[in-house]
Amino acid sequence: MSELVEVKNLRVIARSDSGRETSIVHDISFTVPRGTVVALIGESGSGKTTIALSLMGYARSGCRITGGSIRIGDREILSLSEAEKAKIRGRNVSYIAQSAAAAFNPARTIMSQVVESAMIHRLAPRAEAEAKAVELFRALALPDPEGVGSRYPHQVSGGQLQRLAAAMALISEPELVIFDEPTTALDVTTQIEVLRSFKSVIRERNTTGVYVSHDLAVVAQIADHIIVLREGSIQESAATGQILTDAQSPYTRSLLAAANPAVHAQAAPPAEKQQELPLLEVEGLVAGYGRSGPNGLPNVTVLNDVALSLQPGTNLGVIGESGCGKSTLARVIAGLLPAAGGTVKFRGETLAGSVAQRSKDQLRNIQIVFQMADTALNPTRSVGQILGRPLTFYHDVKGAERTRRVRRLLDLVQLPANIADRYPGELSGGQKQRVNLARALAAEPALILCDEVTSALDTVVAAAILDLLAELRKELKLSYLFISHDLSTVRAICDDVMVLYAGRKVESGSRSAMRAMPLHPYSDLLVSSIPELRTGWLDGLGKKAAEADAGVGALLARSECCPFVARCPVRKLGVCDVLAPPIRHLSKGSDILCHLEERELLAMGVGA
Numbered sequence: 008m009s010e011l012v013e014v015k016n017l018r019v020i021a022r023s024d025s026g027r028e029t030s031i032v033h034d035i036s037f038t039v040p041r042g043t044v045v046a047l048i049g050e051s052g053s054g055k056t057t058i059a060l061s062l063m064g065y066a067r068s069g070c071r072i073t074g075g076s077i078r079i080g081d082r083e084i085l086s087l088s089e090a091e092k093a094k095i096r097g098r099n100v101s102y103i104a105q106s107a108a109a110a111f112n113p114a115r116t117i118m119s120q121v122v123e124s125a126m127i128h129r130l131a132p133r134a135e136a137e138a139k140a141v142e143l144f145r146a147l148a149l150p151d152p153e154g155v156g157s158r159y160p161h162q163v164s165g166g167q168l169q170r171l172a173a174a175m176a177l178i179s180e181p182e183l184v185i186f187d188e189p190t191t192a193l194d195v196t197t198q199i200e201v202l203r204s205f206k207s208v209i210r211e212r213n214t215t216g217v218y219v220s221h222d223l224a225v226v227a228q229i230a231d232h233i234i235v236l237r238e239g240s241i242q243e244s245a246a247t248g249q250i251l252t253d254a255q256s257p258y259t260r261s262l263l264a265a266a267n268p269a270v271h272a273q274a275a276p277p278a279e280k281q282q283e284l285p286l287l288e289v290e291g292l293v294a295g296y297g298r299s300g301p302n303g304l305p306n307v308t309v310l311n312d313v314a315l316s317l318q319p320g321t322n323l324g325v326i327g328e329s330g331c332g333k334s335t336l337a338r339v340i341a342g343l344l345p346a347a348g349g350t351v352k353f354r355g356e357t358l359a360g361s362v363a364q365r366s367k368d369q370l371r372n373i374q375i376v377f378q379m380a381d382t383a384l385n386p387t388r389s390v391g392q393i394l395g396r397p398l399t400f401y402h403d404v405k406g407a408e409r410t411r412r413v414r415r416l417l418d419l420v421q422l423p424a425n426i427a428d429r430y431p432g433e434l435s436g437g438q439k440q441r442v443n444l445a446r447a448l449a450a451e452p453a454l455i456l457c458d459e460v461t462s463a464l465d466t467v468v469a470a471a472i473l474d475l476l477a478e479l480r481k482e483l484k485l486s487y488l489f490i491s492h493d494l495s496t497v498r499a500i501c502d503d504v505m506v507l508y509a510g511r512k513v514e515s516g517s518r519s520a521m522r523a524m525p526l527h528p529y530s531d532l533l534v535s536s537i538p539e540l541r542t543g544w545l546d547g548l549g550k551k552a553a554e555a556d557a558g559v560g561a562l563l564a565r566s567e568c569c570p571f572v573a574r575c576p577v578r579k580l581g582v583c584d585v586l587a588p589p590i591r592h593l594s595k596g597s598d599i600l601c602h603l604e605e606r607e608l609l610a611m612g613v614g615a
Contacts, residue, residue: 011215014038017075034074044215044229046219046234047234049236050237051437053239054238055220059219101185103186107171117156117159121156121171140156186220223263287454291348291350293313295309320486324503326533332510342360342361342362375458390434393446395410457476457490459491459492511570514599520593568583
């Protein structure tokens with residue numbers, strides 16, 4: 008039989024806290040042929056993860072599979088007892104979760120956890136299982152495949168941990184592998200390497216997979232077939248190439264449009280540069296973590312000599328990989344982390360390093376919106392209480408006027424007034440992020456620090472948040488410092504862009520300059536790592552510098568040499584690894600930190 012998986016008329020219901028039952032998966036039917044990867048794609052709440060988990064006979068808390076059938080090989084999954092289902096999980100069907108960090112026990116070595124499934128199901132002696140694990144580490148392009156198993160989860164990078172989670176799923180040679188958003192939390196360069204390793208293993212082992220994602224560009228590189236879901240129903244099902252080039256469903260076409268940030272939240276039209284006081288000015292910033300040494304530097308330097316200037320009413324995008332110092336920069340500006348050196352000025356006034364030392368007006372004017380609304384919002388407070396607190400603190404608003412202003416804030420972020428009575432746990436991811444933004448707006452700030460505010464959201468919801476930010480900017484005359492690892496998003500919505508690598512500013516310039524050919528080798532890598540909405544893109548992607556060791560971040564932030572030298576494909580040994588690079592002004596209008604002149608970079612094919 009060619010189909011490994013056959014799902015017929017699957018139905019799943021969810022029970023609310025009040026006891027009301029709602030259907031969340033409606034009579035879903037599809038097949039997965041052996042040796043192919045089928046993607047389940049859709050926005051949050053579409054049912055894609057619920058369906059994927061059902062393939063293991065599992066329903067999350069509050070959910071129940073109420074009908075249909077699921078066959079994997081010759082097993083009817085839903086007719087198995089709980090003990091029988093437990094036997095196939097990890098053995099016949101493996102699952103790779105979105106957060107690899109949550110899948111590993113921090114107190115045990117990586118090897119002991121990777122081979123655990125083989126031990127539980129008694130598939131091989133430990134020595135044989137460990138040898139097989141090393142083979143998987145090598146196949147997944149992990150550095151030091153013989154030694155990485157002896158490390159603990161915190162001793163490897165996020166991308167390496169995600170590949171190790173794949174090794175843990177593949178060790179038992181399962182019939183079916185479920186990939187549940189395994190690259191969503193990764194920055195673009197790390198994502199490419201993880202996708203590349205996944206695809207290589209899938210091909211070599213003729214793996215049958217179900218790949219859950221909201222990212223069509225990612226799915227285009229992995230899946231043979233795409234099933235588009237919305238509110239628990241199939242909207243469209245076709246070969247990947249057909250979906251990308253000739254989508255029939257209006258909803259699928261809306262997903263394709265949302266995947267292109269250039270059509271959303273455009274930056275404001277260029278205005279004449281006015282000689283006015285910068286809203287925000289950062290000079291010579293040095294920051295990090297740990298006690299300062301005799302030289303005044305922290306034990307771990309995350310930012311080194313960073314400077315920026317933001318004019319009133321403009322947006323500045325700050326991009327770079329995980330660990331480059333983006334969030335540390337936001338924390339220093341917000342006063343949540345004291346700088347070890349340099350200054351932060353707001354409207355010409357030098358700010359104290361700690362929020363405790365700043366005036367209420369300074370605190371009011373600079374607000375921060377964090378990436379994870381789940382952890383930023385108090386789950387024991389209603390939305391009305393969450394939004395009312397800053398209104399009272401900053402504006403001494405109470406009673407009926409406070410209630411009126413809460414409703415106005417909800418209206419600003421396009422949420423209904425009755426949301427005020429609900430708690431964070433009762434809201435969707437997009438709704439929580441809108442509340443997070445409304446709380447910042449309650450202070451009536453001049454500047455909002457947006458720290459990866461869309462990276463945890465699906466494509467459609469993220470596009471809606473970007474549109475909302477653009478509307479609020481126009482209506483309230485706001486400025487944003489927009490932090491992201493997504494260059495395409497930043498170039499679409501920001502007036503100016505700054506690229507950080509290992510704690511240093513390696514390129515900066517206007518939006519138009521940054522849209523032109525990338526000439527700093529790291530900017531070139533970032534641009535080349537943005538997945539394109541076409542099949543075969545990943546196969547045709549050159550290795551560039553992404554394959555080199557990326558674990559140099561904080562160590563090189565204090566180094567006198569070029570921070571990118573370990574990964575740079577055009578480095579000059581004896582120069583780049585010894586001397587601090589100068590700032591060079593390019594003809595396109597941006598500045599880069601590089602030893603090579605523009606003509607040399609062009610001659611070496613950077614940006615080609």
